[in-house]
Amino acid sequence: MTKILSVKNLVIKFHTFDGVVHALNNVSFDLQKGETLAIVGESGSGKSVSMLSLLHLLPMPPAKIENGEAWFYGAGKEPVDLLKLNRSGISKIRGGKIGFIFQDALSALNPVMTIGRQISESTMEHLGLSHAKAKEKTIKLLDRVGIPGARQRYDNFPHQFSGGMRQRVMIAVSMACNPKIVIADEPTTALDVTVQAQIVDLTKELQKEFKIAVVWITHDLGVVAGMADRVLVMYAGAPVEIAEAQDLYANPQHPYTIGLMNALPSVKGHEDSRLTSIDGMPPDLMEEPHHCQFAWRCPYTFDRCWKEIPQQIMVGENHVVSCFFDVENRRPRGHV
Amino acid sequence: MQRYILSRLIQSFIMLVGVLFIVFFMLQLTGDPVALMVSRNASPEQVEELREELGFNRPVMVQFADFVSKAVRGDFGMSLRHHQPAMELILERLPATVELASMALLFAMVVGIPLGLLGGSNPGSIWDTLARGAGLIGQTIPNFWLALILIMVFAVGLGWFPSFGRETRQFMGLALPTKSVILPAFALGLFTMGQLVRFTRSAVLEIKNEDFVRTAYSKGLADRRIYIKHILRNAAIPLISILGVQFGYLLSGSIYIETIFSWPGLGNLLAESIGNRDFALVQAIAFFTSLVVVSLNLTADIAYGMADPRIRYGE
Incomplete structure (x- = not known):
């Protein structure tokens, strides 16, 4: 597989009257040719912001790209950094090389x-x-x-x-x-379930036919399971886990992903078993992160979680997680 | 769409009947017109005789019924002062007013809409400052004061324009405007210009943030195309109804300007006839102006419906 898009260390802040909102903190991921990457996360986790920023579609100001690169490999022989393009450069990419499907x-x-x-x-x-x-x-x-x-x-x-x-x-x-890439920003949210399925199927068909890589932004894990090759889980402006879809569902590594999976209703579940939820609230993005953003809600925190921001750690082939704790083995991960 | 037009037609009709009613009874309250027409030392018999001759001695309701039945045939009676049919006088003066109002509207549109578009598309820029300034000045400067200043500076001081009156140039049977219209049209159109700047600016600012504009950007279209085809095209719909109302205002609201510049239009005639208590003429002008305003609004409403596919293809 070859890369079509490679985002590295993307940092975006919104400079508002009330202060600075840390919308994206160090987002890195790759997109392969022709694959479907689902980006999941709750509202405000930075799913849409990360994709809109690549095409300069965020209102700037207040938004400001503080750091990062976004290499696109689909415009000619040489890769181009989307974030460095000027107006006419990005206009050629928008619609021409990267298409957008909006929610409503x-x-x-x-x-x-x-x-x-x-x-x-x-x-x-x-x-x-x-x-x-x-x-x-x-x-x-x-x-x-x-x-x-x-x-x-x-x-x-x-x-x-x-x-x-x-x-x-x-x-x-x-x-x-x-286009080489289509970014779908919650395209099925406003539709009823049967129509949702038709839209998902249609996108999949067209994707195969035209060999398009699709980035599917959603908070619906059910839709993700049905169509994504890989999944990127975002929390409070940073990716916490990236894995192949089947691997992620079978073997979630990050405590947040585990929490999400437990919150899904199961066909096999007991009739009177209640759905679990993740305690607490997402953090206030007005504060600059100095440690793991999930620490407040995480049942596995230990001292290191409150001191450092976890980096991405490879835990398997194509499986990356940003967490200091190895939930499976109930112990902190070694320095990898 | 047909139902939409029909409902607007009915509304307009009801409005005109109401106008007739108000016009007739308002004037009854201002006093006896006959008292003005006879000399000071006329005997009561002579006054009574004239009242009878002109029909003012009949019951008010009868006078009203008579007025309406003639009005719908375009007959507003004889002007008491000019001894000429009121309608004839109006039609004589109409071209001057239409010329003035059209020039004022043209000036307001040509300056107001582009300035609003420029200001709204670059908020905070020098264009925006200019647009907001023009909007404020246009809407706050009283036009009668402006008219006097214009005469002082450009007519008396610099001598570029005539200070009063209307001159036309004949061309293929048409009376074309000359520079005599420039000062009054500017003074009259400034308020409308201010309105248009402010309205266009705020409409553009609002529409700029709509989702479909983001979609247009996401398609990689050129800025110019986005502004003209997507933003201005949507702003144009409410703009149409504003233009209709403003043109009606310009056609009817030029009493000050026409008087100051001695412009031989309807406003001038109205001011004069009110002073003379020229019943028939005031009624005719008031009704005629309402008719113009109502039909302009109707036209604007229909144009609005045509421009907005959501109405055009509605039920």
Whole structure:
């Protein structure tokens, strides 16, 4: 497998009137060509911020990228650092090389522009297509994402579609210019469950067909299990565990991941057994982290957890965890 | 859409009936017009005779019914002062007012909308300071004061423009505006310009943060395209209704400006006829102005519906 994206030591702070919000603290991960990486975590853990920042889509100010690199290997022979690109440089990547699917397609689509135009304007910009050619390509694409009567629907407006159909249009927008990566920011959250499954299936199909790497941001571990190759678990602005999906479900290493797994309802569970939850609240991001951010809620803390920020430790092939404690063996990890 | 237009039509009609009612009865409260028309030492018999001749001795309700039935045929009676049909006088003066209002609106749009767009898209920049300044000045400077200053500086002092009156240039049967319209149009349009700057600026600021604008950026579109096709296109919808209201205001609200610049328009005529208690003429102008405002609002509402697909394709 070859890398398509490599993010290193990304640090983002929001400078607000109330103080500095430490949104991302040292985020590093790789994305392989054609794989699906799920990023899970609760609200405010930095899932969306990390991906929006790569395409300069965060409002800056207040957001500021304090440190980090994001090497993208899909634009020509040489890798480029997305964070260092200028306006015109990043415009070529946006939509052209990296597509975005947003959560609520109703508000994410322009209400007064036909959906056809919203797709074809992107292909005209990046692929240099003429009006007529862009329209033909768009109609094919609408047909491919499962919009019945695509030719007639080309001239419809977003409010004339159902929620699921709108999300299909959104997918078509993101994939219109044959990107290398598609970032899906909770695309199924606003949809009902049967439609969710259709959208997940459609994304998987298109991903195979066009060989796209997908980053799927979600807090739904059920969706993750069904589609992700690898999972990145985030907590309070930092990745706590990265592993292959099956490995993560079978063998979670970080106390937070373990807590999440225990909070899932199980088919085999006893009828009257209650779901467990993780005690406590996520930390206040206004304070600069000096130690493990999960320490307040962690049942396994020992003195070191309150003194240092844990680095990423390899605990298996493709399995990385940021924790000083080896939960399985009930002892602190040695220096690795 | 048809239902939408129909409901607006009905609303407009009800509004006009209300206007007729108010116009007629308000004037009844101002005193006896006949007292102004006869000489000071006329005998009571003579006054009574004139009242009878002009129909002012009939019961008020009868006068009103008579007024309405004639009004719907465009007959507002004879001007008491000019001895000419009121409607004829209005139509005579109309071109001057339309010229002034159109020029004022043109000035307000050409300056106001781009300035609001520039300010709203770069908040905190020099453009934004300029936009906010223009908005504030436009909305706070009283136009009658501004008119006097303009005359002092540009007409009397520098002699660039005439200080009063309207001149036109004939071209293929059309009376084209000359520089005589510039000072009054500027004085009249400044308030509307301020409104448009402020409105455009805040609409752009708001729409800039909408999700669909982020989507537009995520597609890698050029800034210019995003501002024109995505932001301004959405801001234009509420802007249309503002423009309708403002044009109505400009067409009807130019009494001060027309009087100061001796502009031979409707506002001037209205001021004069109120002073003369010229019943028929005041009623005719008031009704005519309302008709213009109501139909402009109706047009704006329909245009608003056409511009917004959510209404156009609604039920």
